[in-house]
Amino acid sequence: MIFTSKVGLIVGVANKRSLSWAIAQAVSLEGASLALTYQGERLEENVRELAASLADPLVVACDVTDDGQVDAVFAAIDRQYGGLDFLVHGVASADREDLARPFVETSRDGFRKALDVSAYSLIALSRRAAPLMDKRGGSSILTLTYLGSQRVFTNYNVMGVAKAALEATVRYLASELGPRNIRVNAISAGPVKTLAASGIAGFSSILQAYRDRAPLRRTVEGSEVADAAIFLLGPAGRAVTAEVLMVDAGFHAMGI
Ligand code: NAP
Numbered sequence: 245m246i247f248t249s250k251v252g253l254i255v256g257v258a259n260k261r262s263l264s265w266a267i268a269q270a271v272s273l274e275g276a277s278l279a280l281t282y283q284g285e286r287l288e289e290n291v292r293e294l295a296a297s298l299a300d301p302l303v304v305a306c307d308v309t310d311d312g313q314v315d316a317v318f319a320a321i322d323r324q325y326g327g328l329d330f331l332v333h334g335v336a337s338a339d340r341e342d343l344a345r346p347f348v349e350t351s352r353d354g355f356r357k358a359l360d361v362s363a364y365s366l367i368a369l370s371r372r373a374a375p376l377m378d379k380r381g382g383s384s385i386l387t388l389t390y391l392g393s394q395r396v397f398t399n400y401n402v403m404g405v406a407k408a409a410l411e412a413t414v415r416y417l418a419s420e421l422g423p424r425n426i427r428v429n430a431i432s433a434g435p436v437k438t439l440a441a442s443g444i445a446g447f448s449s450i451l452q453a454y455r456d457r458a459p460l461r462r463t464v465e466g467s468e469v470a471d472a473a474i475f476l477l478g479p480a481g482r483a484v485t486a487e488v489l490m491v492d493a494g495f496h497a498m499g500i
Contacts, residue, residue: 246478248275251325253317255281255306255369256334256388259290261438263388264334266466267473271330272298274474279321281306283335308335308365309357318372327379330477333369333387336362336440338403344445347401355402362406366413370428374421382425384477387414388469389430389488391496399445411488418486427485429476434464434492459494 252271256264257280268278279302282291288305295301302324306317321328338358342350366387377383392400393407411430418428435441435450444450454463472491475481490496 245275246474247271247329250276250329251279251321251327252276252330252332252477253279253281253321253328253369253373254332254334255308255365256332256336257282257291257294258287258439260294261436261466262334263433263436263438263466263469264332265294266470267332267334267386268294268298270467270470270474271477274478276329277325278302279304279317279324281317283307308368309360311368314368314372318376322376328373328376328383329380330384330386331369331373331377332473332477333366333385335365336388336403336406338362338401338406338443340443342402343399343443350402355405358402358406359409362403363409363413366410367417370417370421374424374426377426378424382482383427384481385417385421385426385428386473386476387428387430389414389432390435391432391490391492393432397450403444414488415486422485427476427481429481429485430488431469431472431476432488432490432492432496433469434458434495436464436466436469438466454493454495457495457498458492459497462493464491464493 254264254268280295281304282288295303304317304320306313339354342354389407392404393411414428414430441447
């Protein structure tokens with residue numbers, strides 16, 4: 245029970261397949277008290293149903309592009325728990341057409357939105373989380389990224405640019421927040437069939453490439469991403485920060 249008496253905020257649960265939900269379940273089994281957010285009324289029922297299986301969760305609305313909603317999340321956590329021990333950022337979004345047409349056709353607006361939701365939001369959340377984490381004297385922030393930040397994957401397009409920005413954001417935040425004993429890391433997960441993934445045209449051929457070519461000859465499960473999250477969020481990861489941990493069955497190591 246490594247998270248007994250620890251409080252975590254999990255941003256990015258859409259449904260039971262969400263990587264953030266796999267992480268929420270894993271840290272909850274280890275004793276964490278959790279705040280979960282949902283983006284808009286469309287997802288509220290889903291998230292409340294899932295949250296009902298946790299012990300006394302706080303469930304709050306949060307569209308990460310809305311500063312007022314982001315402020316309200318941290319005010320609610322401060323009221324209920326008086327501090328925060330970890331934050332999981334599992335949010336990404338891009339216009340569907342930008343994940344299907346040639347990258348050179350990416351619109352200015354689509355680029356702006358993808359970077360805002362998928363990368364800037366980590367800064368917005370971390371800024372508000374840090375004062376609550378100061379009250380605990382040592383905390384951990386974790387985001388989820390993908391190898392498309394460094395390599396070209398057909399149709400990943402603007403999301404690859406957003407993930408490159410996200411990984412750089414991890415390093416800058418880690419550098420600034422480290423002296424406050426707040427660690428900032430990312431997990432670069434192999435492909436998992438989730439709602440976000442279903443927006444990428446041809447996603448099943450990416451899954452097949454991992455089965456054919458990854459050293460472990462398979463894809464990964466949400467629960468395996470969650471196990472790595474437990475390491476980075478918990479005491480075993482206490483000397484690890486500014487890191488992008490590959491949890492992808494080894495695919496990243498392969499050339500031809
Ligand atoms: P997911 O279940 O669809 O989770 C993505 C979440 O982001 C959804 O809850 C989504 O809500 C939310 N979101 C989008 N725009 C938002 C906004 N403006 N404010 C608040 N929330 C917003 O998919 P997932 O695969 O678990 O994705 C979680 C993270 O893992 C993402 O960063 C993704 O890039 C990353 N990742 C995924 C894979 C994979 O293969 N699945 C691999 C590596 C990394 P809506 O549904 O309403 O948009």
